[in-house]
Amino acid sequence: MRRPKRFRVRWVAALAVVAVLFGVTPAAVRATPVTQQSVEVSSSPVATECAGKPVRVDARWYFPAGRPTALVWLQHGFSRSAANLDALARAYANSGFLVVSPTLDSVNLTGCAVAYNIADNSAFARTIGGVFGSGRDEGSPLAMSLGRAREAAHRPDATMPYRMVFAGHSAGGEFVVVAADALRHSDPIAYRRLAGLMLFDPVNSFLGAHFASAAASLGSDRLPIRVIASQPSVSNTFESGVSILQRTTRQDFLGSRLVTGVHIDAEGESTDLIGELSELAVPRPRNGRVIHTLATGWSSDMVADTMTRTYYPGGRYYDLLLSTATDTTLPVR
Structure with a gap:
C-alpha cells in the first residue's frame, strides 16, 4: 500500500485516532486479502454470552488442505x-x-x-476460554x-482436532493468556488439550493485573x-x-525479538491504513516470513511435544x- 504524502500524514493520523477512540471498527478500512489456493475460508459466528446477555462473535475459519x-x-x-x-491465519x-x-x-x-x-474484560476472556475448552463437545457453540x-x-472431512494452540497479537496476546489460565482453573480436563501459547508482540493493558497474574500461573504450570x-x-x-513474560517464564527459551520489527509485522500484507499510521511504517516482508516460519514451527512442536532443532538457538x-x-x-530473567 502506498504511503500518504507527508503533508497529509498528520491529518489522516488524527482521523484514525478519532475513529479508534469512538469505536469505528477497522472493517471500514479493508485489509488486503491474501490468496492461497490450498486454504478454504468460511465465516460463521460463535454464540456465547457476556455481562449476562447473549453475544454473537463473528469468526473466520481457515481449513487446511488435508486433515487438521x-x-x-x-x-x-x-x-x-x-x-x-x-495472512498469518x-x-x-x-x-x-x-x-x-x-x-x-x-x-x-x-x-x-x-x-x-x-x-x-477478564470475565469475557474466561468465557471465551471456556468456549474453546468445550469445543469438541457435540452441540457446543x-x-x-x-x-x-x-x-x-x-x-x-474437517473435524475438531483434539490439540489446540492459543495465539494472539498485541492486546489479543493478553486476552489469550488470561483465557488460558482461566481454562486451567475452571476445566482441567479441557486444559490438557492446550498445547501452548504463541504470542505476537503481546501488550499488557494499562488497567488491571490480569496479564501478570495469569502469566505467573501458567509459568508455574510450565505451559509452553x-x-x-x-x-x-508506544504501540x-x-x-x-x-x-x-520474561519475568514469569520458567522456560530456558521464550522467543525472539525482530531487530527491525514493528508492531504490525504480524499482520503483514493484511494490515491496513490504520495499522500503518499507528506505526508510521509498513510491515517488512522479510519479518513477516520469519514470523510465519517460527510461529508455525514452534506451534507444531507444541502440538507434537517435540523440538525441531532448526527453529531454536543452535539450529541452522x-x-x-x-x-x-x-x-x-x-x-x-
Whole structure:
C-alpha cells in the first residue's frame, strides 16, 4: 500500500485516532486479502454470552488442505479485526492447522472487548476460554460454528482436532493468556488439550493485573509459551507484555525479538491504513516470513511435544537469523 504524502500524514493520523477512540471498527478500512489456493475460508459466528446477555462473535475459519493437526485460536488486538491477521491465519492453515479467528470489539462499556480499557474484560476472556475448552463437545457453540463453516466451505472431512494452540497479537496476546489460565482453573480436563501459547508482540493493558497474574500461573504450570516481539514502541507499551513474560517464564527459551520489527509485522500484507499510521511504517516482508516460519514451527512442536532443532538457538535456521541480524533471542530473567 502506498504511503500518504507527508503533508497529509498528520491529518489522516488524527482521523484514525478519532475513529479508534469512538469505536469505528477497522472493517471500514479493508485489509488486503491474501490468496492461497490450498486454504478454504468460511465465516460463521460463535454464540456465547457476556455481562449476562447473549453475544454473537463473528469468526473466520481457515481449513487446511488435508486433515487438521490441531486447532489454532488466532486473536487480533486493539482496533483490529480477523481480517488483519488473514495472512498469518493462512500461513497456519498451510502448515496443517485448522484456524479460527474471531473479531472482538475493542471498546465496550460492559467489558465485552479484547482489551481492558474502560471496563474489565477478564470475565469475557474466561468465557471465551471456556468456549474453546468445550469445543469438541457435540452441540457446543464452537462445534456449531465449525459445522456451519465446514458446510459452507464444502469440507465435511474437517473435524475438531483434539490439540489446540492459543495465539494472539498485541492486546489479543493478553486476552489469550488470561483465557488460558482461566481454562486451567475452571476445566482441567479441557486444559490438557492446550498445547501452548504463541504470542505476537503481546501488550499488557494499562488497567488491571490480569496479564501478570495469569502469566505467573501458567509459568508455574510450565505451559509452553513462545513470543515473537518487535522493537519497543508506544504501540506495544514499550514491551510491557513481553517483560512480564520474561519475568514469569520458567522456560530456558521464550522467543525472539525482530531487530527491525514493528508492531504490525504480524499482520503483514493484511494490515491496513490504520495499522500503518499507528506505526508510521509498513510491515517488512522479510519479518513477516520469519514470523510465519517460527510461529508455525514452534506451534507444531507444541502440538507434537517435540523440538525441531532448526527453529531454536543452535539450529541452522535460527542461527542464520542471528548471524544476519534479523532477530535476537529474548533474555529470560
